[in-house]
Amino acid sequence: DVKVTQSSRYLVKRTGEKVFLECVQDMDHENMFWYRQDPGLGLRLIYFSYDVKMKEKGDIPEGYSVSREKKERFSLILESASTNQTSMYLCASRSLQGATEAFFGQGTRLTVV
Amino acid sequence: DAKTTQPPSMDCAEGRAANLPCNHSTISGNEYVYWYRQIHSQGPQYIIHGLKNNETNEMASLIITEDRKSSTLILPHATLRDTAVYYCIVRPRYSGNTPLVFGKGTRLSVIA
Numbered sequence: 509d510v511k512v513t514q515s516s517r518y519l520v521k522r523t524g525e526k527v528f529l530e531c532v533q534d535m536d537h538e539n540m541f542w543y544r545q546d547p548g549l550g551l552r553l554i555y556f557s558y559d560v561k562m563k564e565k566g567d568i569p570e571g572y573s574v575s576r577e578k579k580e581r582f583s584l585i586l587e588s589a590s591t592n593q594t595s596m597y598l599c600a601s602r603s604l605q606g607a608t609e610a611f612f613g614q615g616t617r618l619t620v621v
Numbered sequence: 622d623a624k625t626t627q628p629p630s631m632d633c634a635e636g637r638a639a640n641l642p643c644n645h646s647t648i649s650g651n652e653y654v655y656w657y658r659q660i661h662s663q664g665p666q667y668i669i670h671g672l673k674n675n676e677t678n679e680m681a682s683l684i685i686t687e688d689r690k691s692s693t694l695i696l697p698h699a700t701l702r703d704t705a706v707y708y709c710i711v712r713p714r715y716s717g718n719t720p721l722v723f724g725k726g727t728r729l730s731v732i733a
Contacts, residue, residue, distance in 0.1 A: 512664075541720050551665070551723040566720065598664050600721070609655070610721050612664030 511535070514599050514613040521620050527586040529616050531599030540582035541600040541610070542566075542574065551598065557582055558604075589620045625709045630728040633703075639696040641727050643709030646690040653714045654685060654692045657723075658705040665708065665723070668694065672714070699731045 515530035533540065541556040543566075553566030555574040563574050571593060575583040582601075586593055596617050602610040626644040633639040645654065655670040669676055669683045671692070676683045682695040696703050708726040712719070 539720075543723075550725050553720050553722070556720045596662075600664070602721075609667040609670070610657075610665075612666070615662070615664050617662075 512599055512601050512611050512613040514597075514616050516616050517614060519616055519618045521586075521589050521618065523590060523620055525586075525589050525620075527589045527618070527620075529584040529586075529597055529599075529618070531582045531584070531601075531613055532580055533582075533601040533611070534580065535601065535603065535611070536579065537601035537611075538579075538604045539602040539610075540576065541602075542572075542582065542584045543598045543600065544568070544595040545598060545615075546595050554584065589618075591620050594618060594620045625711055625724055627707075627709055627724065627727045629725065630730070632730050632732055633696075633699045635701060635731055635733050636698055639699040639703065639729055639731070641694040641696075641707050641709075641729060642691065643694070644691050645709070645711045648689050648711050651713050652711050654683065655710045655712065656681070656683065656694045657708045657710065658703075659708070659726070660702075660705040668707075699729075701731050701733060703729065704731045705729060 512533045521527050539558050542554045543551045545551050552568050557563045557576040573585045596615050598615045599613040600610045653670050653672050656668040657665040659665040668680050671683045685692045706726040706728050
């Protein structure tokens with residue numbers, strides 16, 4: 509089974525802290541994505557990456573950065589966490605070869621206090 | 622990607638078939654219909670996809686109209702565990718590096 513693993517299921521951080529959310533996939537997928545999900549707003553794309561060291565901004569990149577040093581790992585970084593970044597964060601991966609179904613991690617529920 | 626329209630919510634009695642509609646009147650010839658679902662507090666899960674023929678797998682059936690402007694996802698015997706938000710997405714089968722874009726979906730409540 510394809511596995512997308514997010515490092516934490518729940519996280520509580522203080523305002524101003526630097527926060528790292530890690531995502532690892534074990535299927536050698538080229539594409540990886542970070543979404544956030546808030547009630548009434550659905551899933552919104554923050555950043556995505558289509559190759560190592562490559563990244564593209566999504567719809568709401570402000571306040572976030574990403575890192576993809578290895579193919580299997582895609583990190584989302586909150587440089588200085590703020591309360592409006594309290595949300596559910598979802599990582600996904602997808603292969604460019606054959607089927608294009610995306611596989612999602614279980615999500616990280618981040619609370620910034 | 623073509624735009625889709627789904628009802629915001631639906632109820633279904635446990636054990637009955639759940640029929641979830643999706644409108645995609647601007648679909649183009651090379652675009653497939655994909656369905657995902659998201660159970661509360663989990664990541665979205667792929668269910669099924671199709672181009673123009675009806676499709677069935679162990680999770681669901683997908684019925685696409687002949688003009689391809691709408692489709693219906695069918696859960697033949699809904700259980701309480703099928704309570705989730707269901708997303709209909711239209712996009713080319715091989716869409717390169719472009720990300721999935723999710724709409725608001727349909728919140729299905731299966732009632733005992």
